[in-house]
Amino acid sequence: MDATDLPAVLNANPGLDALLRKLQPLLDSGRMDNVVDLLSLSADLVDLLDAAMVEKLSGLFEEATALSWNLGNAMRMASAQTRNEPTPSLYGLLLLLRDPQTRRGLALVLRILNVIGRQD
Amino acid sequence: MARHIVIVGGGVGGTMLANQLVSKLYPEVLREQVRITLLSNSPDHYYKPAFMYVAFNQFFQEELKRPQRSLLRPEIDFQVQEVTRFDFTGQALHTRSGRCYGYDFLVIATGCVPAPERIEGLQQAGDHFYQYEAARQLARRLASIDKGRIFITVSFPQTPNVPHQCGIAPVETTLMLDDYLRQRGVRDKVEIIYTYPTTAQLLRNCLFLQRPTGEILPSIFEQKNIRFQRGFTLSKVDPEQRIAYSEEGDAQPFDILMATPPIRAVDAVLQSGASRAPNNEGWLPTNHETLQVYGLEGVYVIGDTVDLPISKAGGACHNQAPVIANNIAGEIRLGSTCAVYDGKVQAAAQMGLGAGMPLCYDYRHDVLPTPPTKLGSLLRNGFNRGLYWAVARGML
Numbered sequence A: 001m002d003a004t005d006l007p008a009v010l011n012a013n014p015g016l017d018a019l020l021r022k023l024q025p026l027l028d029s030g031r032m033d034n035v036v037d038l039l040s041l042s043a044d045l046v047d048l049l050d051a052a053m054v055e056k057l058s059g060l061f062e063e064a065t066a067l068s069w070n071l072g073n074a075m076r077m078a079s080a081q082t083r084n085e086p087t088p089s090l091y092g093l094l095l096l097l098r099d100p101q102t103r104r105g106l107a108l109v110l111r112i113l114n115v116i117g118r119q120d
Numbered sequence B: 001m002a003r004h005i006v007i008v009g010g011g012v013g014g015t016m017l018a019n020q021l022v023s024k025l026y027p028e029v030l031r032e033q034v035r036i037t038l039l040s041n042s043p044d045h046y047y048k049p050a051f052m053y054v055a056f057n058q059f060f061q062e063e064l065k066r067p068q069r070s071l072l073r074p075e076i077d078f079q080v081q082e083v084t085r086f087d088f089t090g091q092a093l094h095t096r097s098g099r100c101y102g103y104d105f106l107v108i109a110t111g112c113v114p115a116p117e118r119i120e121g122l123q124q125a126g127d128h129f130y131q132y133e134a135a136r137q138l139a140r141r142l143a144s145i146d147k148g149r150i151f152i153t154v155s156f157p158q159t160p161n162v163p164h165q166c167g168i169a170p171v172e173t174t175l176m177l178d179d180y181l182r183q184r185g186v187r188d189k190v191e192i193i194y195t196y197p198t199t200a201q202l203l204r205n206c207l208f209l210q211r212p213t214g215e216i217l218p219s220i221f222e223q224k225n226i227r228f229q230r231g232f233t234l235s236k237v238d239p240e241q242r243i244a245y246s247e248e249g250d251a252q253p254f255d256i257l258m259a260t261p262p263i264r265a266v267d268a269v270l271q272s273g274a275s276r277a278p279n280n281e282g283w284l285p286t287n288h289e290t291l292q293v294y295g296l297e298g299v300y301v302i303g304d305t306v307d308l309p310i311s312k313a314g315g316a317c318h319n320q321a322p323v324i325a326n327n328i329a330g331e332i333r334l335g336s337t338c339a340v341y342d343g344k345v346q347a348a349a350q351m352g353l354g355a356g357m358p359l360c361y362d363y364r365h366d367v368l369p370t371p372p373t374k375l376g377s378l379l380r381n382g383f384n385r386g387l388y389w390a391v392a393r394g395m396l
């Protein structure tokens, strides 16, 4: 069906007319069903989402973003500092351990390994 | 010597801005030509809009706060310090602990505080949801009321054309209250009366501070059997008789008075001498476009402390932070500001416990209300529980 064949009532409604013109290629190629199926899938998903589900998903989102943010910050700052300094000697590496923040970081990494071991 | 940018206040405005300044000025930060310090009087950061949900037992305190440090990039020097005095001439800040911080650029992000004591009897007899403890007290009352009258009032600042905090909050909480009392099965025995003062920013005798939204409220309220009354400017409360009086000469009894109380800037800002606002409200005279404080060199203001005509809302801070970050970077790199704030504020309003309405407006356009939807509410809930923390970190 060509858009010009549409009943007068549709042609009189420019919004509907524009929408139908957009949909015409989908109708012609028989892919309109996919779009309707997708719409019904999204409606199902919205039905599934309740307050508890949103809370869980939002919690996951926060955990994932906070973790990648922390790691990204650490990488960015550490590589900037390392780039600005000459390659440390072995003794220089040990000196890094004198900084309490380095020791806290190291303790954190060791504890992470510990918990990974516990979950294994 | 490194230029020192100091931000005072670790709320949503200060936190977002500090993080955005680090990314914007990263080359200078790396070369130690710029230092960024954030001073806040609390080690924790609160997601304040959740206080509204606390009033309906929907949020625990543990869920609405995070350690301030965990929201800041590591390049930021964060110190728990309460600023007690701004010395603008000496470009220095004095703190309660006796320390003094010099600055080249200063951003004031200390927000505002509810001031129910400014209306006689309101502190004793009224309730509100703008702070955690107050919201908990209201929650206890709302959870136990079985019959009676809940009277809702809204007080505006007396500074012309400055709104109260989060303009849509009284409407949101009225609709949440209706749903909550229905859930509890007592709605038919509890009367809800929503009132609005005669003067609401530039409007008179309306139900909301912007006309298009105000015009759709009667039909929404009528569908839910919520009574509404224009022209009630709360002037006095009698805690014994439990009666709210208005400047217009009305007297209304209540069992619970759910008020949007007067607000003001924090003490240090009130005492700074920089405000020209009447009634000792303390709003800083803000350049609408650059967000600099008029009359002060290198001083910016973000969030609830501004005297702008737009909502005192996190959604406003979100659009102000990039403007200030660009303007400070412009001053450092080019010698002048280069970004302009258009007054944009966006939010997803909670229009009842299960419905939400995304909204957006700016200096020149009002909110065009759309029908509240379940998806809108899911978006709002997702923001409350997760997206907000990415926004505070400056990621979104």
Ligand SMILES: Cc1cc2nc3c(=O)[nH]c(=O)nc-3n(C[C@H](O)[C@H](O)[C@H](O)COP(=O)(O)OP(=O)(O)OC[C@H]3O[C@@H](n4cnc5c(N)ncnc54)[C@H](O)[C@@H]3O)c2cc1C
Residues within 6 Å of the ligand: B008, B009, B010, B011, B012, B013, B014, B039, B040, B041, B042, B047, B048, B049, B050, B051, B052, B081, B082, B083, B084, B109, B110, B111, B112, B129, B130, B131, B165, B166, B169, B266, B268, B302, B303, B304, B305, B312, B313, B314, B315, B316, B317, B346, B347, B348, B349
């Ligand atoms: C119940 C409620 C509902 C809301 N709903 C919404 C909503 O739906 N959408 C929305 O966009 N906004 C909403 N808002 C508004 C939003 O929370 C505020 O606009 C926003 O928090 C303002 O940010 P700010 O950074 O200016 O101030 P704040 O977030 O208040 O932060 C101020 C910070 O300064 C610190 N501080 C204060 N004085 C000093 C001092 N002297 N020295 C050092 N530090 C100091 C404080 O500890 C605090 O960390 C709501 C607010 C409330 C209370």
